[in-house]
Amino acid sequence: MASIHVRKLFKQFGSTSVIRGIDIDIRDGEFVALVGPSGCGKSTLLRMIAGLESIDDGEIELGGRRINDMAPRDRDVAMVFQNYALYPHMTVAQNLGFGLKIQGLQADDIERRVQQTADTLGLGALLQRRPRQLSGGQRQRVAMGRAIVRQPQAFLFDEPLSNLDAKLRVQMRTEIKALHQRLGTTTVYVTHDQAEAMTMADRIVVLKDGLVEQIGAPLELYDRPRNAFVAGFIGSPAMNFIPGRLQLDGAPHVLTDDGLRLPLANISRGLHGDRVLYGTRPEHFTIDPSRGTSADVIVVEPTGSETQVALRLGTQPVMAAFRDRIAARPGDRLALWPLAGEAHLFDAAGGQRLN
Known part of the structure; x- marks a missing residue:
């Protein structure tokens, strides 16, 4: 586990400024949600933390280390994507253990950690199935398990529940919050759904046009919005x-x-x-x-x-x-x-x- 510090971060695509001098401090073990309308820069910011987007200016620290120039695999973060990104030809067990195999862990260690993760997520009976044999919620659990099994310093979620139906979204957000309470791993969660952010996050970062509008606890933003944009975005x-x-x-x-x-x-x-x-x-x-x-x-x-x-x-x-x-x-x-x-x-x- 580790804290994340973002300092004066900038990012441009051509002539378009997507991130414009953002400062955010995420405490060790905290669950922080990034919310805002489409195009506000929340997914770009997450990808910059993961190392999937370059940084034009500013700094990102993870656990006291400057990670600007580190390759994604060296940052010790795990990312869960919206589209699951599972290997269709592999079983659930193979999907969960593939990253550990690439890291060179012994087969016994891989099997032990895969089994522990499967038990945590209720996947124990599904380990020999392939993704096509799973429901949407089960696939999302496998994608989460693939991140958990690595035991990273931070989890990064990029709108992971967008492909699920309304009832399953409610169930999965409860499971993700409960999982965070058990593991205590620093988590950054991107969503366009303010209800997800309100119910899951310790703190919410509201973004607009590449700038931070307000950072605070869910009820703080609801009861004391700093401006009309935050007031109109938080609450349904x-x-x-x-x-x-x-x-x-x-x-x-x-x-x-x-x-x-x-x-x-x-x-x-x-x-x-x-x-x-x-x-x-x-x-x-x-x-x-x-x-x-x-x-x-x-x-x-x-x-x-x-x-x-x-x-x-x-x-x-x-x-x-x-x-x-x-x-x-x-x-x-x-x-x-x-x-x-x-x-x-x-x-x-x-x-x-x-x-």
């Missing part, structure tokens, strides 16, 4: 953003372009009349006939555990989520009221947090 359904002007005469509130007053519990920055974005998460709307503003119901989406409702608040489309099973249909009106203590306020021009 996404945060609602309603434009308006900050009003500081009397009780602080935001006056929307439709003339609606949205309550604020606190404000630390901003001037009266500033253009702002009022952010509220879907679960922080309530139905309050005494104070709420009439909102038109557009779509009702019952999920069982909650009811998600798409509405029009004034001219602004919003999404609300209620734990109770409300009796609403398209065309109805609900008295919608945001919880002032849960409101997020952002500068309209730069998107930076104001409260």
Whole structure:
């Protein structure tokens, strides 16, 4: 196991800057998820740590060693890819042990480590099967096992669950998290699915256009996003953003372009009349006939555990989520009221947090 330190890292493809001066510190034994939209540089960063992409400038340290110029095989990291990359002509046991064979380990040592890894991942009964005889989840376990059997200093996962169906993804992310808790190996996990990052990672790194937007624990990013981009990316359904002007005469509130007053519990920055974005998460709307503003119901989406409702608040489309099973249909009106203590306020021009 080892810590990973990324310092002022840069990467260009032609005239396009993909990584632009990134600094990240990953602690020994930590599970860190890299998230962001397509093209933000998360997979490129992972491949640079693995040695599969060259570094234009900056440094990467693994366990106190500078690894910029090391060949991938000398870095003591193991990577799990999205497409499994199994050898189709080999059995599960041969797939698991192939890397150890290349390293020159004795046959007895290979067999022992393959058996230990297979037992850890529930593959013991599948060792003589070939990849074509396995389900998608079983193939992913073999790909993970091939990394685990090497006992590396760090695991690198590149969107490993993207090819699985929704139910199997939930099962596999639980297994990966439990595996990390048992092994304690430093893990860097790339995903475009923020739900995966929230449920699995100790900390999340949110990337945009090759830059780090925020690093923090999952609930820290959810409760205190640094800017509107992080606020909108973390959370499902996404945060609602309603434009308006900050009003500081009397009780602080935001006056929307439709003339609606949205309550604020606190404000630390901003001037009266500033253009702002009022952010509220879907679960922080309530139905309050005494104070709420009439909102038109557009779509009702019952999920069982909650009811998600798409509405029009004034001219602004919003999404609300209620734990109770409300009796609403398209065309109805609900008295919608945001919880002032849960409101997020952002500068309209730069998107930076104001409260």
